[in-house]
Amino acid sequence: MKVFQTIIAVVLGALLIYAEADFPAWASSKSPANAGELSQYYIKNIYDETLVPNMVTAVLADYRGYDTLFETVVVFTAGLAIFAILGTGVMREKKTAVPAPKRIYSEPPFDLIVRISTRMLVPVIQLFALYVLAHGHHSPGGGFQGGVILAASFIMLELSSDLRAEAAKLTHRMSIWLGIIGIVIYAGWGTLSLFFGGHFLDYDMLQALFPLDPLMARSHSMLIVEVGVAFTVSSIMLLIFRQLVSGGYSIPDKQA
Amino acid sequence: MENMQSNLPLIACLISLGAVLPICLFGEKRRNLREASTILAGILKLSVVCMMVPLIAGGKVLNFTFIEIVPGIELAFKVDRFGIIFALVASSLWIVTSIYSIGYMRGLHEHAQTRFYAFFAVALSTTLGVAFAGNLLTLYVFYELLSMSTWPLVTHHQDKEAREGGRKYLTYLLGTSVGFLLPAMIFCYLKSGGNSLDFSQNGFVSSFVNEPTVAIVLLLLFVFGFAKAGLMPFHSWLPGAMVAPTPVSALLHAVAVVKVGVFCIIRVFTGVFGIEFLQELDIGQIVSYIAAFTVVVSSLIALSQDNLKRRLAFSTIGQLSYIILGISLLNVYGITGSMTHIAMHAFGKITLFFCAGAIFEATGKKYISEMVGIGKRMPITMIAFFIGAMSVIGLPFAGGFWSKFYLVWGTIANEQPVLLITFLASSLLNGAYFFPIVFKAFFCKPEESLFEDKIEEAHPAAVIALSITAIGTVMLFIFPNPLFDLAKAAATQFLS
Amino acid sequence: MLQHAPVIHLLAPFYAAIIICIAGMWRKETAYPIAVTALSLSLLSAVATLIKVGIAGPVIYAMGGWSAPFGIHFHIDALSALMAVLIQVVALLTAIHSRHPIHSSIGEKSYLYYPLFLLFVTGVTGICQTADAFNLYVLIEVSALTSYALIAMGEKRSVHASFNYLLVGSLGATLYLLGVGYLYLKTGTLNMQDLNFIMTTRELFSTPTIQVALILLMVGLWIKMAQFPFHGWLPNAYTWAPSPSAALMGPLMTKVMVYVMIRFMISVYGLDAIVDSMWTTWVPYLAIAGIVYGSLMALSQHYLRRMVTYIIVAEIGYMVGAAWLATELSITAAFYHVISDALMTLALFLCIAAMRVRHDIRSIHDMENIFKKMPITMVAFSIVALSLVGIPPTSGFISKWYLISAGIDAGHWPYIIALLLASFANAVIFFRIFEIGVFGKKPAEGHHHEESHDKKYLSEAPFSMLIPCLVISASIILLGIFNQPFIEMISTTISSISGGEVLQ
Known part of the structure; x- marks a missing residue:
């Protein structure tokens, strides 16, 4: 074999x-990927058409926004899938505790330094995550990156302290909700343009909503969809982490 | 020959299909109504077919086109003289068989009678579909549907034998049709430019085949593909199918299924290849010899069979090859003889099978050696048997005499002594395996007789049925002309 | 609104999935009606699109308003539209059918099952409509992920089987992606029509990169469509999955991959580039191996589901073999068979599920006297069986007709023989089932005389499962008889694509 x-x-x-x-x-400027009609068009026209200096974000969120929507759906689906396979399916945490098996929920050893330093770092990390999200138009960044950093901050918090207590603050139901909200933002924004007479995900049409010029409408729409992406990515990352760590069991109450 | 649009073929074909619903609904609880539906459907069917006869005898051809199912080919009916002959035989004998079945099935308290009658009706529908088919594809469709609808009938008894018989049935029939017939048909379709597979005067193969070798291979693919005709070596399904209840053996394996096989072969000869084309390439001979071989061998095997139905089965195989031999002679006598033999043999053989079934139903005997002296007990049955035997052997006072006469004449006209001798020898063999049965049934010493001296026939419906067919056989001898005129006109048409 | 029809049947299942996620948190029972409604809506939309394509030719829908190749396009020709309708039909019937099995087996988690179900539908619909090679990959991912989950929600070994599938499927998708990457490397574009244009004008077909790209693409797709010898994931995956999952994915997942393969063959590479290459010589033999292997394995199976999975493998062989004979006729035949086989596979899975629900039938040997117990279901089953054998006038016969015609036309006799052998194998398989169904396992030695008391046996499947079975069987016959409109549509489209209509 x-x-x-x-x-x-x-x-x-x-x-x-x-x-x-x-x-x-290697990295030749004459290669079809660089010198081809497609890339040249992007290089020349992106700023004029969307007012977004970061070409990558523009292509990702506008020109090929349909792809990104489904990438987000992939992330959401992954979370849903894990929840469906692993989870008990109980969305509403009952007031009576569901006892968790002993092997799961390893209690990390209490370490004062780790806990305090994490606590101090987490807000900074989260701020940075939001920055990455918002500044995706101008520098490398965007919804996926920001969302992951945000999720990482929560995970770090949970790892460094009492997992159960922290986890109880953001339940499974909330995670799925947030995931859905993210997708609804994205797809909904695209569907809105249908109602305004354009094609799906055609941000041009939304200038009726924004009293700005059409190009800014594009730029802002991109931000909005990126926010949607961030919602989904962060909450699903967290959900996956939680599911895998807990083996699918609901978070029991503290008294359990 | 003028074409005429008509719904009659479709109606005739669908009547029995329509009968399935009442049959299933009435079921076993109201079985008289169920039987009545069958018979009513049969009478209706026969009447519609008879309605078509004067039109066709007058030279018209009835058309009905359904839908284009493959580019250039439609599911279409095209009823000509030959088709109507077969349709007449099948529908008239269905009524008689239904009467017989009532007697047989009730007499034996058979199970699943509703299923039996329902599938019987479907099988008759498909048989008429074959009879009326206007092109090769329609023929194939109904041919396959016939195989499918007769399988439940063959395996009716649901015991081990039935299962084996059913398997053999399907293996041979499906194997040959899917393995030989389908590729041959598609090959013709493609090579003829996807135009049509219509049965036409001079066949359509001639448009793309010139060499004899290709033509022979194609012809053999078709001939063996229609394994329902029982040409050796694809004949084993026939004796295997004798596990079916006798009405099934009678109608299907004396009339419907096997005659569909030879009918299709005749259609292939006349409509797909065209007699002229075959004469030009002189390839009819090969089929003649295969048929002749089958005739002789099957008659010899029949001699050795003690099970009555099996003996009749092998006799059928031989008789079918008569028909194929007839058509392969490629002359007017041979073709006429083969067409009429379809009818004559049908009546004769069905009588024989009815008798076999009646004997089983009345006495439980299956083996000839057990039937010594049965003439005393079931005289009507055995007289009918005698008449049927005479028809199959080809003796006067039974219709088979005329068709055999034509067949023999055909071999003389072709100056083929070998085939002539085959016919004569097989007639002798036929006599050899039929007469002893009759003889021992009637003329045996009282001590040898295995039966008591009182008359106790089978269920009355069965006896009525077999008497009808026996009388029919005799009538066909006395009044052969309507049939023969129709057949001769058809043959001449194929030849012109 | 009709101009947005192409998006509606993409979005309807998608939104329905989201709504069910939300609504299902409160009431689980809402999942089923929402799913069925959404799928009905998307079926209407798909049919509308098909009609539009039939009348006016290919429909092009630009996502985000950007024209190709700068944005992502839907390029919906007759092939795509037919696939879309097929997908919605299969999904709708499966959804209707799924009420009972889901209720009894998954129950609690049904509000999670249906969103995955609908997202799968979204994924495969998207695959069939897009004209962008990378977008295709994203949607393959969506459909693959959902399928892994849908399978894993079954019984016993389903998680294991799904994991196997996950590994192998990811490999397949990766190879596909690599292939697309190579294409992009050489051409600088991802839009299919554009790819064809650039490759033709710059004569890139014989370059190593493009050739290797084709190999990678094809192998990746073969893995995903379970073409022998990459079929290993299929039997276990579909055997242990819940019935509705198997019924949804069996007909769709592999056939959609066949569609993608055909799409790449004719729209991206073009028949001219493929014909007379090594591919048309060797791939049919691979397909023949698949047909023979699938048929033989199916013959030896007792478990019904497993038997059907091997039949699927054999049928995929038919399609791949025909497609790679690379003539217009053969690709038409292959595509028609895609539709026909999807319906037949669906019917098989639905009937098997019906039998399982009522009488816990899992293997052939449990099927004694099934004709008495479930006559209507067995009528449907018999029709499918006849179609698989190739008895006219079912769609299976028409497929065989066209496939054999394509074989004769291309002069590839081994392929034809393999087809005929597979028909025999199917006949043996199904008539064996009929025998057991009618005769029982051990047929009696003697002659039956007693009357059967039908009534006490009769225990038909519930309506929600029975109706889809009947609808599918009827459509198999109808598709067979009325096949001309479809065949015409398919072959016209293929000729116009191959005739050099290079669209921008």
């Missing part, structure tokens, strides 16, 4: 190397 697998790996590698012979030079 191992021989078979080795052969397959070698064949695949050989194929890839064979193809590489033909690649354009």
Whole structure:
């Protein structure tokens, strides 16, 4: 069996190397990806059409916003899937506690330094996350990145202190809600343009809502959808973490 | 020959299908009503077919087109003389068989009678579909549907034998149709430019096949593809199918299923290839010899069978090959003979099967060796048997005489002594395996007789049925002309 | 509003999924009606789109208002529209059917099951409509993720099977992505029509990168469509999944991947680039291997679901073989078979589920006297069986007709023989089932004479499961008889794409 697998790996590698012979030079400005019609168009026209200096964000959130919507859906689906497979399916935490098995919920050892320093860092991290989200138009950043940092901050908090107590503050139901809200923001924004006569996700049409010029409307719409993405990504990341750590059991009350 | 649009073919075909609903609804609880539906449907069907006869005898061809199912080909009916002959035979014998079935099934207290009658009706629908088919694809569709609808009938008894018989049935029939027929048909379709598979005067194969070899292969694919015709070596399903209740064996394996097989082969010869084309390439001979071989071998095997139904089965195989031999002679006598033999043999064989079933129902005997002296007990049955046997052997006073006459004449006209001898020899063999049965039934010493001396026939409905068919056989001898005129006109048309 | 029809049948299931997530938190019973309503709506929309495409030609819908290749386009021609309708039909019927099984097996979590169900539908619909190669990948991801979850919510070994599927499926998707990446590398664009244009004008088809891209794409897709020898994930995945999942994904997931393969073959690469290459020589043999393997394995199975999964593998072989004969006729045949087989697979899964619900039938040997117990379901089952064998006038016969025609046309006799053998194998499989269903496991030695008392056996499936079975069987026959409009639509589209209509 191992021989078979080795052969397959070698064949695949050989194929890839064979193809590489033909690649354009590394980072060449003449390669089709750079010099092609598509990229040139983006380079020349993005700022004029959307007033967003960060080309990557613009392509991500506007030109190919449909892709990003579904990427967000993928994240949401992953969370939903884990919840569906692992979870007990109980959304409403009952007042009576659901006892958790002992092996899960490892209690991290109490360490004063870790706990205090984490507590001090977390607000800063969260602020930074929001910054990354908001500043995605001008510098590397955006919804995904911001959302992940936000989630990481919560996870850090939970890891460094009493997991149960922290986790109880943001229940499963809340997580899924937030995830849904994120998607609804994104897809809803796109659907709004349908009602205004444009195509799905066509931000142009929303200038009726904003008393700004059409280009700013695009820029702001991008921010809004990025916010949606951030909602979803952060809450689902947290949900996945919580689900995996707890093996799917509901967060029991503190008294349990 | 003028074409005429008509709904009659469709109606005739669908009547029995429509009968399925009342049959199922009435079920076993109201079985008299159920039986009445069957018979009523049969009478209706026959009447519609008879309505078509004068039109067709007058030279018209009735058309009905349903829908284009493949580019260039529609599901279509096109009723000509040949088709109507077969349809007449099938529908008239359905009524008789239904009467017989009532007697047989009730006499034996058979199970699942509703299912039996329902699938019987469907099978008759598909048989008429074959009879009326206007092109090769429609023929194929109904051919397959016939195989499907007769399987539950063959496996009716639901015991181990039935299962084996059913498996053999399907293996042979589906195997040959999907393996030989389907590719051959699609090949013709593609090579003829996707135009049509209509049965036409001179066939459509000639438009794309020139060499004899390709033509022979194609012809054999078709001939063996229609395994319902029982040509060796694809004949084993027939004796295997004898596990079915006798009405099934009678109608289906004397009339519907096997005649569909030879009907299709005749259609292939006349409509797909065209007699002229076959004559030009002189490839009829191969089929003749295969058929001749089947005739002789099956008759010999029949001699060795002690189970009456099996003997009749092998006899059927032989008789079917008569028909195929007839058509492969490619002359007017042969073709006429084969067409009429479809009818004659149907009547004769069905009588024989009815008798076999009556004997089983009345006495429980299946084996010929047990039937010594049965003539005393069931005289009507055995006289009918005698008449049926005469028809199959081809003796005067039974209709088979005329059709055999034509077939023999056909071999003479072609100057083929081998085939002539085949016919004559097989007639002798037929006599050899039929007469002893009759003889022993009637003329045996009182001590040898295995039966008491009183008359105790089978269920009256069964006896009525077999008497009707026996009388029919004799009538066909006395008044052969309507049938023969129709057949000869059809044959001449195919040849012109 | 009609001009937005292409998006409606994408968004309706999507929004319904979200609504069910929310509403289901309060009342679980709302999940089922919402799902069915949404799918009905999207079916209407898909049919409207199909009609529009049939009348006016391909529909192009620009997402975000950007024209291709700068934005993502929907390029909906007859093939896409037909797939969309097919997907909605399958999804709707499965959703209707799912009430009972979900209630009895998953129950508590049904408000999570239906959103995943609907998101899967969204994913595959999106796959069929998009004209952007990378967008296709994103939607493959969506449908794949949901399918992993849908499968894992089953019984016993389903989680394990789903995990296997996850690993293999991710590998397939990765290879696909790599292939797309290579294409982008060489051409600088992701839009399918644009790819074709650039590759044709710059004559890139013979470059190593593009060739390797084709290999990667195809192998990736073959993995996802369970073409032999990459089929290993399929039997376990669909055997242990909950019935509605199997019924939804069996017909759709693999067939949609076949659609993608055909799409790449004709729209991105173009038939001219493929014909007479090594591919058309060797791939049909791979397909033949799949057909033979699938048929033989199916013959040896007792568990009904597992048997159907191997039949799926064989059927995929039909499609791949026909597609890679690379003539217009053969691709038409392959596509028609996609539709026909999706319906047949759905019908099989639905009937099997019906039998399981009422009589806990899982294997062939449990099916004694099934014809008496569930006559109507078995009528539907018989029709599907006849279609798989290829008895006219079902759609299975028409598929066989076209597939064999394509084989004769291309002169590929081994393929035809494989097809015929597979028909025989199917006949054996299904008539064996009929035998057991009619005769019982051990047929009696003697001759029955007693009357059967039907009434006490009769225990038909619930209506919500029975109606979809009947609808599907009827449509199999109807699709067979009235196949001409579809065949025409398909072949016209394929010729116009291959005829060099390069769209911008």
